[in-house]
Amino acid sequence: MAPPPPTKKGNVARNHRISSRNGAERSAYFARREAAGVLRRVLQDDAARRATASIKSLVYSPSVRNKKATFALVCQTLKCLPIIKDVLVATQILNSKWKEIAMAGAVEKFLTLHKNKLEYALAKICARRKVKKIEDLLQNNCVPVASKPRYIRINTLKVDAEVVMQELGKTNIMVSRDDIIPDVLSLASGLDLHDHPLVRNGSILLQGKASSMVAVALNPIPGWKVLDACAAPGNKTAHLAALMKGQGKIIACELNEDRLKTLEETIRRSGAPNVDVVHCDFLDINTRDPLFKEVRAILLDPSCSGSGISAERLDHLLPSYEKGEDAAACKSDRVKKLAAFQTKALLHALSFPAVERVVYSTCSVYQTENEDVIKSVLPFAKSLNFELVTPFPQWPHRGLPVFEGAEHLLRTDPKEDTEGFFIALFVKKSGKTNRGSRLSSAKKLTRQKRYTPYPFCKLSAFWFHKRLTKQGSKKIKH
Template structure:
């Protein structure tokens, strides 16, 4: 691989913004890729993948390079050098790479790789918490899996097409996909590509949605004609899946505290041809109270640490703080206590998170069931999805029934 100056410099600029200004990696990369219209798909993919790689391995690379935050420009070049040497990429004769100590870099890598927190490049507190909650062996396997680049998985929109037909349609646009066993609507891309530019996407034939996330709507056991409330709908990936499972019959009320996310959901629903979704912004408690005892099904896809999706959001490792976890656990329990009141007697509710920590998952459900509000509920089943077992996002879901 030959390194091109403008691509390397664009990567360094992106890293500076992510590390020193606290910007979100996906937004920075999106902006960076628009910088030069002459860049082809290979150039773009170099910038995106290299930036994500160095973000993912920040702790390990900065330790090897012996640099500390905030990173100066020469520090970022030293980290880039570590990345290149460990990948066997020949460094060009630029002043930034003069006198690169290749043997020292490789030796330091071997030495640091003996310790999990450096090898997997995570903060001390996260390493300690993961081991405490999951046990040393499971955590070691899980954090290794969460450092792999996430595959691109899409969900065929059955309101418009079957997964089998979607494979053929995408093949005509030179996008190769294959079905995923045990995931009825999922296809995985053989190679990463910009699928948002395809006609198939613009015509609403599919949505990008991780395989584990696709399990949640199925888990809720919906039927056409039901009244379903998606309480933390966000931009609506699961609402859209529910609409397809309900064949556009019945009503899905999509709630969120962020109005801009619901606007995006409306756009997505229109493209998908999902006509049974109604969005409501939670701007006061009345919105929730009006729905008490009215829903056949309630989905609580609760806000969480996001530790199960580190493979697609590697910068979350550096943004997440232990204090946030304490706050989010409180929020999760408040949401469970309050939103569960929307369910009719005999109705079913799913509590789900994209976290692998029992304190955000099983323990929250146990606490709820032992509370006044939860005494009328029983746990029908729950499922814990580890990335190390599935190869996809880490997830948790519990199905509860109101007696």
């Protein structure tokens, strides 16, 4: 008996199912493409040991459309990467033609043709390791990550805390206000707000508690000219603008072109009216340039190892990650080079003629990038009448006691409820005693060798710092 002819209603339902299936397949296809692009960047940077962006920042960039699916694919692929490599080696399908296939963009089709061979190799690996399924293979590659609250910062340029708490409450999101930073809210761990309307319109920023402490420590006065020396991705810049109530001027410097775009997007979304983004190297700034000679406060958050946010960055998923490697990493050539750059940048920040407050911060837990940098610049800072001041006196974790005055420094503990951050606050004293001492030292050094005294360029500042350090052990003769 022939089946009944399809009705109009049946055709509509069938077309809807086909359309939905095609839409889902198309979405999955683009998610795979986007995940492949993120993975390529992550693995290339990791192989070169130059992680310029974290997994999360790459996935949640404006260019990625299907963020949730892309993030899941990237994380799962990185978790399975050792097993994937073993399977590919066992099948030996990556032959001489592989590069041609990859160049042609037919990789997914090629792997699908070899699906049976790949599954057979995986089954043999499971049998050899005496496990029944792939999840059991992954157990050895898993690194437990402590559950921490999700922090967000309210953008007071657009909205106040009560409005945000009411909006989040409508979706049954439990919210509590932070007892240290009024504009920071604490939410449940693992909550994904990247697509929330308040995030998309810039009313709230997905910024950690420790990161939010940096701009507050600088405490710029509305109307000042402020410099954010290494500004991307821009969360701290936007926070400065909010603290200054949109008044005065903030100059946000960034050298990297890709990060510059992220910075510009963050500022645009935040609605900050008083930020000028400058594409330049902070170290190349002439401190006497009319654009910079009236800068009163500087936020310096330079490139660092990121060791304090390795869990948030998902570094444990990277091929280069090794358990217990911190002891060696803190003494690595990379960290030493970073510390040399950080020292040079801090010396330069302190040498701006009108600057009164300088905050130095890192998202590192290594002494090399933190206390050691501060200790090395202290003689120079004191010669310019700067002193270390205690930010957030009620905060329990202070600097490592490696020099007198380290108790003024601030650390946050990544094992507790924040990222691992370090903050040092330099404030210029109003008296003139140290200034006279500094000028006297400069004259002595100038008479000895015909160097140019203050004002300093970045090289003369570095030279002067070294000369002052030597004076502590050897008196200069005239």
